[in-house]
Amino acid sequence: MRREPKQAGKILDQFFGRVAKPSAEQIQLSRRNILSRLGAEELHIGPDSVGAERMPLRFLRFGIAAAAVVAAIVGSTVLLRSRNVMGEAVQGVLYRGYEGETQAIQIGEKLGRNTVIQSTGGGVFALADGSRVEMRSESEVSLERASDGIRIRLSKGGIVVNAAKQRAGHLYVQTKDLMVSVIGTVFLVNAEEEGSRVAVIQGEVQVQRDATIQKLLPGEQVVTSPAMPSVAPPRLAFLQQSALPIGTSPERFEVVSIRPSPPPPQGTRGGGGGGARPGEQPCFVRQRLQLDPGRLVVTRATLHGLIVASYGVRCFLPDGISGEPEWAKSERYDIQAVIPAGSPVHTPRLLLEGNAPNLQRMLQNMLADRFKLTLRREMKEMPAYDLVVEKPGKWECHLPQTCRGLRLSEDKDPDAVGVDKEGMTPIPTSLNLHVPISRWIEAVTFYTRRPIIDKTGLKGYYDIRLEWPDLPETNSIEDLSKNEALKIERFPSTIQEQLGFKLIPSTALVEVLVIEHVEKPSEN
């Protein structure tokens, strides 16, 4: 049946009605963040000028570091109050190592220069410049002052560094055999007996080893010993959720209702009530997700989809979650949850991409409370592909608006270059604009069902358009599924022909989730 289009004016008004408005708490929180970065204390913007609310001490202290930058800008001399304070403990359980003994570090406790920080089960500390350092289990670091910034010396284990933008100077990570310097990025460093590994998730870093300096872009990694296997670079979303010991975060929904999904109404696609319908995906889809600042509603969610969304794992990687019961991908639940007032606001898209950390932690706690879910993380060696360049890819246009292949992105407005107007070609395409190879790999892991290790050596940003010619017409969900199966089958030959890439079977270490215990959800 033809649906009557809504009046455009009404839709426009509804759009403006949905525009995000920050809560009073959010305005204050952001205000503090901005002031601390601007160096509020030195600029005499403080509690007195803003009324009764006092700025928390930790923000003032962060402000001192930022003030140094401002001071340099305005040409006046600002003395740091304490050069010894380098950061503070934020989350998880950290220990201070001192003369062979360890002492627990309290959340909020300051971390001084040369402090040895140890983690047995994971934890997070923040640096004075706003960077966050997530320590993996069994790791040890110490904090030192470098000539133009802070140096984190990693003696064992692994850390994920979310480096704040450095207005001046650098943040360094030093292991026994390499040094990484950054000006703002997310990256992972491992120090093992055999050597060290650096993998970049976002931004770029410089890695110095002896006299050699190497620049790494997202998705690239370097190891100092050939004995160390490749690691599939985890999604940023997975890393953001993976620093803390599972089940230790405080964020919780206020109220949660979980009910088995009712059978779909007559006349809709498929059937099967709370069970799976033909073509129905186990992971969250936008159409079944409603999210506003105070409420989350998910219909027909599976346990698998909930774990994927909560922990930011890849939905289509078959071994990304192991130990799932049979019903994890078939039993469907309708979930309504009340989000506490003042929580950070996230969009549905951010949640689907795994970039809604607070909301994800609330979901994790919901899974622990209602599904009695317990998990652990494990590094697992699994089949993978190395992606290599067989011959340089081309950008070929066979109609004015229809091109395929790969080219260095010109960083222009896609419409301006006249090749990316979706819907202009009858041939199904997979289009990625202005992306590093690593982001493209993330998108196409769907077709390989295995991690892909980037060994193309291609630097920079690319426009990549894959065409899928000769696919049968689709008239039903079954046809769509058949076409997707055909794409999976043809993916290796398609990228070989159109992009000049080749997939070579290999193995890689991947961090996966292992379910230790789970039950069907308890009654509301």
Next chain:
Amino acid sequence: MSSVTVFEVTGKPLREKFGKIFEEHYDLTYRTAYGITRKAEDAEDVVQTIFLQLLRRESPPDLMKNPRAYFYRAAVNISLRTIRSRQREVVVNDSEQFAASTEAADPNNHEEMDQRLWKAIAELNEGAAQILILRYIHDYSLADIAKLLGTTRSTVAVSLFRSRARLKKLIRASQLGEES
């Protein structure tokens, strides 16, 4: 306001005036940036950029004339630039596309339309975008907008009419696309 440099390069006046100006204009600047970027961290970056720019240079002439309009304009322009730079990186995630294509469409799903409208607003000229956002995000009256931006009520009304017409055209085109 006198013609002295508000943000002198050194000395006490800088600090005192910076604090006062920040307090006077933070709220509107932040709300505007948040409304457009829809992310607290992006909004913080926008506000920080605006105030940091002031610390780095002498005050621009239009700040002298009408500080509120200056901060508002800066917030709109930098926020829209932030959105545009986000749009540069278009990633088609094949798994998500497939998942969405095999699910029934939900008429209550607004995100796609919202994205298109934000993109269209980002492409309006600066003045038109500023007026549109003041009217519909901050609920300013036409007279208040005219006063703030130093223009006439009729100019504001015409600009709003044209911007709305452009956005409505986009909505109709989207609906036709869905229907076909």
